[in-house]
Amino acid sequence: MRALSYTVAPSAEAAVARFAAAQGSARYIAGGTNLYDLMKLGIEHPAHLIDVSRIDGMDAIETDGDILRFGGRALMTDVAYTPVVRDQYPVLSESLLKAASQQLRNMATVGGNLLQRTRCMYFRNGAGSTSMVGVYPCNKREPGSGCSAIGGLDRTHAVLGTSEACTAVAPGDWPVALMAMDATIEMLGPEGPRNLPIAEFYRLPGDTPHREFNLHPGELVTAITVRKTPAGRASTYHKIRDRESYAFALASAAVALEMDGATVRTARIALGGVATTPWRSRAAEAIVTGSPLTPELALRAGRAAFADARGGQHNAFKIELGARVIADALIIAAERRA
Amino acid sequence: MEDERSETTQTCGVTRRVVLASGAGAAAASILPLEQRAQAQQQFARAETGQTVQVSANVNGRPVILEIDSRASLLDLLRERRELTGTKKGCDHGQCGACTVHLDGRPVSSCLTLAAKIDGRQVTTIEGLAEGADLHPMQQAFIDNDALQCGYCTPGQIMSAVACVTGGHATSPDAIREFMSGNICRCGAYVGILAAVQQAAKVMEG
């Protein structure tokens, strides 16, 4: 790890100004659970760390008005256990509580979570062995070097949104829930503040897989907002992993419904663990909207979400698994209607 | 700045860690008078390369002021600079829980906590749980329930287990298992760990 300077930013404005002064060699650090890990793996090498985890007020969680507003440095634990979130937006709360471990959720912020990088083990330099540094080509780590996962060990990789350059999965759970809830990302940059719908925040890998976010250099995520909706209550984040807990998703679904009796009035469906970005499925939503929800219809919706999926060497199982995860999530969400 | 040494070194003079850490110098160090040996060790401990930051924190109830490498982890600060070697390094990547300590009363993975981040905050390690000779009820419960085999994961397990009870998560076996899932036990002592948390919960909740 290269030597670096470390400073604590007292305010969002100060953080942005410091970033600009460092001329590209700085990184913001919040919990550090992803950035510091990647620094240890020799993948990120900032010369300056600007700690944004103590910015005054940027940990506020506001639930009073028409929107839910989560400060960019609010901890995953604190957002997950906020009563309104836990009781009226289970999809949000569950996406946080089914991620990482209680220790990591006490460190990790909801803003940093949006920007975590893939767990593709080739990207991570052979998962931590220092002798593996730089051994495997990876277009995300070293643009233009090639992709070791395509035709390689791709069991955890994406089946949706892939390209010839990269099939890495977007790892976060929270962004999937936010995608279903049409969240907005509030940012402050050198040019001033800017809001972006989460649907426009993530980039498909295409031929530039190293560019994952539509975030300008130096932009700080100051808050995440979700418009309040009755769909929050009949919602769930359903996550299937290799083990029961403390693992990334093999396939997951964020589902939120508005129901008229047994009939689905509106549906929001987003997928995790199977795509290169948090993935909204309008096709699945269209299948259930306006119809009484049955297990058969739910599975048909699940299958529709994967109509364009492409399996690789070892991950084709995700196509059937993912469809069933959506189907189960629809049933769970529907059972929660008031 | 006074780099206050831990109790172990002060009372025993030389510990296994001094010998390990001094490496080639160990043979010479073992024939030096106590005072010089301590100085030699301090020099070793102070060999920070890179850029440094000053942190002022409270560790196990004692004030600590240290000049540390800005890249250092809290785990390395505790083990290498404070000789608090109860906190273990398993994976160094947030994946095992062996390094769990409390920061301002909440469990964190000290391997992924930048040491610089503890400035102005309170750290509790496994060494800070007992009150004098009285073990914390959770420590006693781990002993009573054989909740370990090799013991390497145990300090981290106990730090999480204490928070499991104080945070109100010890409500059922499943809730305990879920809360404790961030602490991996290679020896598979999970049955004993669950029993220990249940026993200690009764004592702690009175």
Ligand SMILES: Cc1cc2nc3c(=O)[nH]c(=O)nc-3n(C[C@H](O)[C@H](O)[C@H](O)COP(=O)(O)OP(=O)(O)OC[C@H]3O[C@@H](n4cnc5c(N)ncnc54)[C@H](O)[C@@H]3O)c2cc1C
């Ligand atoms: C063992 C392990 C298991 C995990 N399991 C899961 C899981 O199951 N599901 C899941 O979703 N996540 C999981 N995670 C990932 C974890 O949730 C993320 O690492 C965490 O949310 C990142 O937040 P942070 O505050 O620590 O970010 P940091 O590591 O501090 O930063 C991450 C990135 O975001 C940038 N950044 C941080 N804050 C801001 C801001 N406010 N504005 C602009 N940029 C910012 C940083 O520069 C950096 O590039 C796991 C992590 C580990 C280590």
Ligand code: SF4
């Ligand atoms: S899938 Fe993407 S991240 Fe993984 S090796 Fe290929 S290019 Fe790198």
Ligand code: FES
């Ligand atoms: S050593 Fe920190 S989690 Fe493994």
Ligand code: FES
């Ligand atoms: S007792 Fe050996 S790892 Fe848990």
